[in-house]
Amino acid sequence: MSDVASEPFIKGSADGGTTLGAAPGLLIESKKSVLETGKVYKLLSSPGSVQLQSHGTVDARAANRGERAAIKSWSKSSRANFLRQLSQLDYDELDANGIPGMITLTYPNDWRTVVSTRVQLSKHWRAFAKIWEASWRSPLRSIWKLEFQKRGAPHLHFFTHVPVGTSEHRNRKYRNLGFRDWLSVVWADIVAHPNLLEYQKHLAAGTRVDLARFVNATNRQRITSYFYKHSDSGGYAKDYQHDAPAEWLTSGGTGRFWGYTGLKKRTSTTFLTEQEFVEARRILRKVSASKGYRSRHHRPESREVVDTRTGEVTTVRTKVRRHTFLRTARLHGGFYLSPDGEILGEQMMRAVRHNPFNHAEISAESNRNPRIVEE
Helix, strand or coil: CCECCCCCCEEECCCCCEEECCCCCCCCCCCHHHHCCCEEEEEEEECCEEEEEEEECHHHHHHHCCCCCCCCCCCHHHHHHHHHHHHCECHHHCCCCCEEEEEEECCCCCHHHCCCCHHHHHHHHHHHHHHHHHHHCCCCCEEEEEEECCCCCEEEEEEEEECCCCCECCCHHHECCCHHHHHHHHHHHHHCCCCHHHHHHHHHHCEEEECCCCCCCCHHHHHHHHHHHHCCCCCCCCHHHHCCCHHHHCCCCCCCCEEEECCCECCEEEEECHHHHHHHHHHHHHHHHHHCCECCCCCCCEEEEECCCCCCEEEEECCCCECCCCCCCCCCCEEEECCCHHHHHHHHHHHHHHCCCCCCCCCHHHHCCCEEECC
């Protein structure tokens, strides 16, 4: 398998059929049989996941694609897309000399004066990234998540490697500062609340740096776990953290709730036949079942049953159903979060191509703490 730079393009062949072409820097496996049914099946392996995709040709998708509506809420599909993109990033690009940590940027009590729309927050983030690069002689590489406080104010969490030493900005105000002091001064100046008292309060308490939670774990495992818990509107996260204020909703929406800066994806793509796709799905479902993961919204282990004739109430034990989070339809895809996704993807392809009924090659060691998430 090979690194993928972009989507493959599809073109007509001399005999009237369709073949897969390769763009510059993209090495793919050409299979005419893949397109005979008008659908493309593929397996994507990345550092943190294995993904199965099933969709129409590029031309068909372009013809059916409508205009994107303004984003106004954090949906289940938004969360799944965030986790999928997170698992495909190449964390090796993070600064090896820094310390992994989570940084929080908040706004003053009177936040409506300085960030009444999403456009203003985006300007603040771009200015912050620019000053970061000028101060630490390295571009900002991070994963960020937008949330809201109970009072309606937005705030940003972003994971990065915190620089060590002192800043080197040409502006004397931002020069020769440790990271925490530099962060407080720069963020307060970027937000620049016109009220002096609000500015001073924001300077003192507008930022937070959390290093202890991430220093003893590998980046991908810790960061995926953190964002998985804190992006789940039906579980760990507080619901109000994804409720945008009315000012934002009436001025164009919230924009994206998440994103990444300065990082690139590392993904390998293998094209499959329909039968290979079905077999690959079967493997993922069996691996998930072997790990015993269950849906959070499962049936209770016991329930009370009332006899309609006598009125007697008895307790009946029921079995908890396992849930793999893959779509149940035979030709629908999904993705599987695993700390060794590239290894798992290679093992899956060997099992599918050489012996479709032998899944023994998929070792338990390569699937530590996996999850399957529906697209």
